[in-house]
Amino acid sequence: MNLRDHRLATLLATLLATCLTLASTACAEDIGFDDEAGTGEGTEGEDEGADEGGAEDPVTHTQEPPYTRTVVDATDESAWIYLDLDAVETVDEDGPWDVAFLRFNVALNGGVSGSGGVEAAIVEGIELEDYAALEPDAAFITDEPEVEEDDNDDPEYAFGGWYDYDFMTHVLSPKLQVYVVRSTEGALFAVQIDDYYSEAGTSGYMDFRWLAVEG
Amino acid sequence: MLCLALTASLAAPPEATDGEDPGAASSASETGEVDGEAGAEGRRSRRARGRQEARDEVDPEVREIEVSTGTRTSRDAATTPVATTVVSREDIVNSGAETLDEVLEQQGAGVQTSPGIGGVGATLRGFNPEQVLITIDGQRVTGRIGGAVDLSRLTVENIERIEIVQGAGSVLQGSDAVGGVINIITRKPDEGVQAEAHGAYGSRNTIDATGRVAGGMRRWQASLTGGLHRSEGWDASPEDEATTGDGFQAWNVGAGVHVQPLSALRIDLTGSYLRRNSEGVDVTNGGAILDRRNLTETTDATLATTWIDGDSQLQTTLHTNIFRDQFRQDQRGDDALDQYQPTWDQVLQVGAQYDQLVGKHVLTTGVDLQFEWLRTDRLEVELGGSGPDNDRAQRSRAALFVQDEWVPSTAPRITVLPALRLDFDSQFGVYPTGRLALLVAPLDELSFRVSYGRGYRAPSFRELYLAFANAGVGYRVQGNPSLRPEQAWTLNVGVSYLPTKNLTFTASVFDNQLRDLMTVDLVAEGGANQLQVFSYVNVGTATLRGVEGTADVRFAKYFGVEGSYQFLHARQHGSDQPLPNRPAHQTTFGFRFFHGRWGTRASVRGRIQGERAFSVTEDSAEFADPFATIDVRVSQRFLRYVTAFVGAENLLDAGDAVVNRIAPRSFYAGINVRY
Numbered sequence: 050m051n052l053r054d055h056r057l058a059t060l061l062a063t064l065l066a067t068c069l070t071l072a073s074t075a076c077a078e079d080i081g082f083d084d085e086a087g088t089g090e091g092t093e094g095e096d097e098g099a100d101e102g103g104a105e106d107p108v109t110h111t112q113e114p115p116y117t118r119t120v121v122d123a124t125d126e127s128a129w130i131y132l133d134l135d136a137v138e139t140v141d142e143d144g145p146w147d148v149a150f151l152r153f154n155v156a157l158n159g160g161v162s163g164s165g166g167v168e169a170a171i172v173e174g175i176e177l178e179d180y181a182a183l184e185p186d187a188a189f190i191t192d193e194p195e196v197e198e199d200d201n202d203d204p205e206y207a208f209g210g211w212y213d214y215d216f217m218t219h220v221l222s223p224k225l226q227v228y229v230v231r232s233t234e235g236a237l238f239a240v241q242i243d244d245y246y247s248e249a250g251t252s253g254y255m256d257f258r259w260l261a262v263e264g
Numbered sequence: 265m266l267c268l269a270l271t272a273s274l275a276a277p278p279e280a281t282d283g284e285d286p287g288a289a290s291s292a293s294e295t296g297e298v299d300g301e302a303g304a305e306g307r308r309s310r311r312a313r314g315r316q317e318a319r320d321e322v323d324p325e326v327r328e329i330e331v332s333t334g335t336r337t338s339r340d341a342a343t344t345p346v347a348t349t350v351v352s353r354e355d356i357v358n359s360g361a362e363t364l365d366e367v368l369e370q371q372g373a374g375v376q377t378s379p380g381i382g383g384v385g386a387t388l389r390g391f392n393p394e395q396v397l398i399t400i401d402g403q404r405v406t407g408r409i410g411g412a413v414d415l416s417r418l419t420v421e422n423i424e425r426i427e428i429v430q431g432a433g434s435v436l437q438g439s440d441a442v443g444g445v446i447n448i449i450t451r452k453p454d455e456g457v458q459a460e461a462h463g464a465y466g467s468r469n470t471i472d473a474t475g476r477v478a479g480g481m482r483r484w485q486a487s488l489t490g491g492l493h494r495s496e497g498w499d500a501s502p503e504d505e506a507t508t509g510d511g512f513q514a515w516n517v518g519a520g521v522h523v524q525p526l527s528a529l530r531i532d533l534t535g536s537y538l539r540r541n542s543e544g545v546d547v548t549n550g551g552a553i554l555d556r557r558n559l560t561e562t563t564d565a566t567l568a569t570t571w572i573d574g575d576s577q578l579q580t581t582l583h584t585n586i587f588r589d590q591f592r593q594d595q596r597g598d599d600a601l602d603q604y605q606p607t608w609d610q611v612l613q614v615g616a617q618y619d620q621l622v623g624k625h626v627l628t629t630g631v632d633l634q635f636e637w638l639r640t641d642r643l644e645v646e647l648g649g650s651g652p653d654n655d656r657a658q659r660s661r662a663a664l665f666v667q668d669e670w671v672p673s674t675a676p677r678i679t680v681l682p683a684l685r686l687d688f689d690s691q692f693g694v695y696p697t698g699r700l701a702l703l704v705a706p707l708d709e710l711s712f713r714v715s716y717g718r719g720y721r722a723p724s725f726r727e728l729y730l731a732f733a734n735a736g737v738g739y740r741v742q743g744n745p746s747l748r749p750e751q752a753w754t755l756n757v758g759v760s761y762l763p764t765k766n767l768t769f770t771a772s773v774f775d776n777q778l779r780d781l782m783t784v785d786l787v788a789e790g791g792a793n794q795l796q797v798f799s800y801v802n803v804g805t806a807t808l809r810g811v812e813g814t815a816d817v818r819f820a821k822y823f824g825v826e827g828s829y830q831f832l833h834a835r836q837h838g839s840d841q842p843l844p845n846r847p848a849h850q851t852t853f854g855f856r857f858f859h860g861r862w863g864t865r866a867s868v869r870g871r872i873q874g875e876r877a878f879s880v881t882e883d884s885a886e887f888a889d890p891f892a893t894i895d896v897r898v899s900q901r902f903l904r905y906v907t908a909f910v911g912a913e914n915l916l917d918a919g920d921a922v923v924n925r926i927a928p929r930s931f932y933a934g935i936n937v938r939y
Contacts, residue, residue: 077539077559080592081604124600217879218549219739249597250552 108132108139116177116258118243123150124253134259135234147232148208150255153221153245155208158233159191162204165233167191169207172227177241177258180227189231211242221245221252229262237262332402333427333447334701335669335681336436337619337628345669345681345703347713347758347772349375349428353451356420357936358865360897360911362464362472362493364448365415367426370869370895373830373850374430374812379509379925383414389430389774390808390834390846391443395721395750397433400448400564401534404440406611406636407562407587408724417540417560421462421474422489422518424451431774432719432754435683435699438632438663442719442752443776443808450534453478453485453522457939464909464934468511470495472934483525489518489536497544498928501921506547508921510558514540530570538562546593553596561588575621583613607640628667635660636725643729643743657725663687677711679703689722695749709762716755723747727782727800739796741784748802752778766818776808805837808846826854841885842877849874863901870894878923888923892916907936 107122107130117137121130131146132139140146147167149156158165168189172180193205203209208228212221223242230238244256330338334346341350351367361367365377365384376387385393394411397404398418405413426448433441457479464472471494478487497511518536525531539561546554563586571578587609595601617630639656667683681701688694699717706712723744730743758772781804788797810832818824834846842848854869871893878888897911910933919926 077561077588077590079606080557080559080590081606082592082594082602215549220549246550246552247598248551249595249600250548250550251595251598251600252550253600 106139110137113258116260118256118258120247121150121255122253123152123255124251126152129156134230134232134238135236145233147230147238148240152253153212153255154203155206155211155255156204157192157207157230160204160207161194162192162206166231167233168231170229171207171210172229174225175227176225177227177239177260180229180239180262182263183229183237187229212245331427332449333399333445334429334433334436335628335667336402336617336630337626337669343677343679343703343705343711345679345701345713346429346431346715347756347760349430351426351428353424356423356426358867358897358899360464360895360909360932361420363416363420364418364423364426364446367420367423368415368428368446369871371428371852372812372814372828373852373871374828375428376847376850376873377415378845380410380412383409383412384416385412386415386446387845388428388444388446389776389810389812389830390832390843391752391776392845394724395440395442395444395719395752397437397439397441397445398448399437399445401450401566401568402447403564403566403581403583403585403613404437404611404634406585406609407560407589409589411724411726414560416512417514417538417562418448419474419491419493419514419516419538421476421491422450422487422536424449430772431715431756431776432697432699432717432752434697434719435685435717436665436667438634438661438685438687439689439720439722439749442721442750442778443754450518450520451476451478451487451489452532453480453487453520455480455482455485460936460938462934462936464932466495466932466934467930468496468498470930470932480522484521484523486521487519489516491516499921500919500925500928504547505545505553506921507545508925509927510542510544510556512540512542514538528572530572532566532568532570535565536563548601552598552601554601555594555596557590557592557594559590559592562586577619579615579617579619581613581615583611583615585611605641607638609636609638611636624671626669628665628669630665632663632665633661634663638725640725642732643725657729659690659725661687661689661722676707677703677705681715683717691728691745692722692747692749695720695722711760713758713760714756716753718751718753720749720751722749723782723800730800739798741798744800747782747800748780750778750780750782750802752776768816769814771811771813773811774809778804778806778808780804781806806843807833807835807837808843809833822857822859824854824856824858826852826856828852836880839882841880841882844877844880844885847874847876847890863907864899866896866898868894868896873924891918891924891926893918893926905937905939907938909934909936 109120111118121132123130129142129149129151130139131142131144131149133145134147135145145165146158147165156162157167157169159167168191170183170187170189172183190207192207195204210224212223214221223244228240230240232238238259239262240257240259242255242257245254246252247254331341331344331348331350332338334344334348341348349371351371356367359367359370361370368375368377368386374389377384378387380393386396387393388396393413394408398413399405407413426446429445431444433445437445459477461475462472471492474491476487476489478485480486492515494513495511497507498509500508516536516538518534520532520534523531541557541559543557546556548554566581566583568579568581589607591603591605593601593603612635614633615630617628620627637656637658641655643655643657663685665683665685667681670680672678672680679702684696684698686694686696697718697720699715701715702713704712726743727747728743728745730741732741754774754776756772756774758770760770762768780802782800782802783804784798785801785803786796787799787801810830812828812830814828816824816826829851832846832848834843835841836843850873852869852871854867856867858865872890874890875887877885879886894915895911895913896915897909899907899909901907912929912931914927914929917929918924919928
């Protein structure tokens with residue numbers, strides 16, 4: 050039908066103007082995290098768990114007799130976490146540390162990484178429960194200088210091969226093997242790495258069981 | 265910049281309309297099937313006829329369907345030298361589609377939609393979504409996420425028709441039109457009063473409610489459009505926390521004014537705003553559960569003027585588009601993987617185009633200017649810099665184009681369409697493109713088309729300046745400011761045959777050679793406590809080659825069948841591995857019934873997608889299983905203004921959570937009211 054009614058024309062024009070005004074002023078709410086940094090740090094009451102404050106010890110120990118389960122928050126990209134296995138405690142860089150963790154890197158206080166003389170032997174293909182004793186000819190190794198030919202500039206860590214890397218999923222999975230670590234005090238500890246991810250799925254949480262063993 | 269176009273409307277093949285089945289075929293472009301809703305397009309047709317009349321060359325059988333994407337000037341779809349598939353308003357309404365991706369799903373085998381990181385993208389004859397340009401009324405749509413424009417955010421209530429042009433279109437459209445252009449033509453208000461409402465409810469609490477009111481006087485018209493859309497997500501793998509399809513809520517408004525203050529001058533002012541919120545749950549390979557949300561807003565405004573003076577026409581356009589996306593990822597139980605990434609992308613386009621009819625030539629020349637600004641946390645424009653502005657990028661382009669549409673003969677019809685374009689890009693300099701298209705129609709019912717041209721895609725801001733680190737697994741990806749544009753030389757040869765008004769056949773052969781494809785590659789090994797560095801590099805070359813055929817047959821007055829098939833050979837050079845996500849075989853089929861007097865319409869449409877490479881490495885490829893989808897729909901008109909409809913989609917319940925992420929079987933019903 051033909052429009053001859055100017056009231057309708059006025060109505061249309063008003064609607065149009067209203068619409069354009071609404072559109073020009075509309076702007077959705079900001080859905081960012083409260084800290085505005087975009088990292089989400091310190092937000093969300095539901096996000097309770099591993100990251101609950103900077104002063105907390107990044108290492109937790111749980112007794113699972115006969116083993117000790119240790120979880121190291123090694124998520125920091127620059128700060129190593131140093132662990133004294135003999136005393137079962139976290140120490141600083143100058144302390145009598147045995148193993149240290151930075152993301153997926155595991156260093157021993159020996160070789161190029163330290164002067165504590167710590168070294169490790171690798172027993173492949175077994176669970177920690179199946180570990181009995183080292184073979185008499187077991188070879189101990191420690192952290193060695195970087196080999197130019199490999200694909201990184203890191204030292205050749207004794208623990209360097211603890212994981213399998215899936216190039217498709219970027220997931221790190223622990224190999225089935227037990228490390229026997231000779232500590233700064235000469236004690237032996239059998240160690241099996243179980244996981245690299247926290248319960249919330251965050252990478253950088255080194256989860257391993259260990260116990261003191263006889264030679 | 266010159267762009268020569270020859271008015272193709274000198275004579276047209278016989279009308280292919282079936283009064284009982286108007287616009288029934290969903291992709292009748294090359295056949296010139298008449299659109300039952302000429303609407304505002306009628307004005308353009310009248311204008312075109314007016315120009316013909318001035319030359320005493322009126323053809324009373326001239327078609328109502330005009331297209332503009334392939335030539336940038338309005339053309340009869342049947343005689344444009346650049347084959348154009350048209351999806352009319354009536355096709356869209358009858359398909360039951362609510363968004364652009366749903367419309368395209370029902371097109372021929374050469375069009376494929378696929379869900380990706382940034383939403384649902386369109387693949388044309390093997391060209392992936394970032395190589396397909398999406399435009400609205402000729403103005404490019406911004407806001408690509410992961411390279412693709414999310415077609416599911418483009419709702420259909422204000423779409424008059426969709427034009428799909430296969431093959432390189434950069435010569436007229438510039439960057440991104442490597443493998444084709446999908447141009448959305450919006451509805452224009454007409455005189456009088458028009459009002460319509462649409463409501464539908466379906467599985468997963470899907471609600472679509474849209475409305476439009478339009479009207480005006482002889483010299484001016486206005487329209488107002490709005491819509492609400494929502495749907496719950498879906499999950500093809502309930503055994504884990506991850507969802508497969510996102511739930512969403514969206515609303516949009518749009519308005520347009522058409523004014524003709526002088527008989528020769530037309531002014532169009534349009535604007536729209538869309539807000540869309542989508543939510544889903546991801547589970548990382550490390551087991552983290554992430555609640556993901558995207559809040560997307562787009563705002564468009566366009567001012568277009570057209571001055572028609574005898575045999576010439578001058579068009580100017582001013583267009584701006586603002587895209588804002590907020591991406592939020594919230595890790596359950598921790599905040600290590602929390603992310604918030606706001607993105608602002610603004611495009612300003614200014615264009616002018618002059619068309620001049622000279623004898624048997626239509627010369628088109630024009631200039632396009634484009635300015636784009638993008639701001640996102642993932643950008644690092646000055647690598648190593650830490651200034652406040654290094655999360656922002658901007659660039660500008662200027663282009664000159666010229667096209668000559670020359671019709672040396674109208675019986676038989678021969679059209680030659682050479683075109684050249686020169687782009688000046690502030691990032692990579694001068695880039696020339698060209699195309700030559702030819703139409704030969706020895707008979708009214710038989711026409712051949714050939715086109716050969718070069719398309720290109722300029723590196724995106726992401727590819728130039730991305731700075732993304734995944735320290736958890738020891739790598740980072742950074743952009744490469746030295747990237748060259750991706751390019752393709754495309755050859756399309758096609759034939760369309762309409763022996764009777766009830767029979768339509770088309771066939772085409774295409775060969776596309778792609779060069780300088782951008783891929784991500786390792787450029788630096790990680791150092792001590794350093795990350796491996798991946799970046800974008802120009803290394804890839806590939807071939808997309810194949811054939812496509814379509815058929816549409818109407819019979820027994822009320823019935824029609826349609827089908828299409830595409831064979832695609834998509835190979836990377838060097839490794840000779842298949843390109844991922846390109847099935848070698850695709851086919852579509854449809855059966856439809858329409859009884860005009862009863863007001864009854866029914867259709868069954870299906871698509872079979874063959875096996876396709878899913879994960880490809882240098883020396884191996886994993887393949888995804890083939891699958892088939894079938895959709896059915898029945899509608900009944902009553903009380904003159906009201907149409908009720910019911911339908912089902914994906915009746916075979918195809919799809920899974922990993923390789924074929926398509927929505928499960930769903931049902932819907934609704935009502936359309938049109939006055």
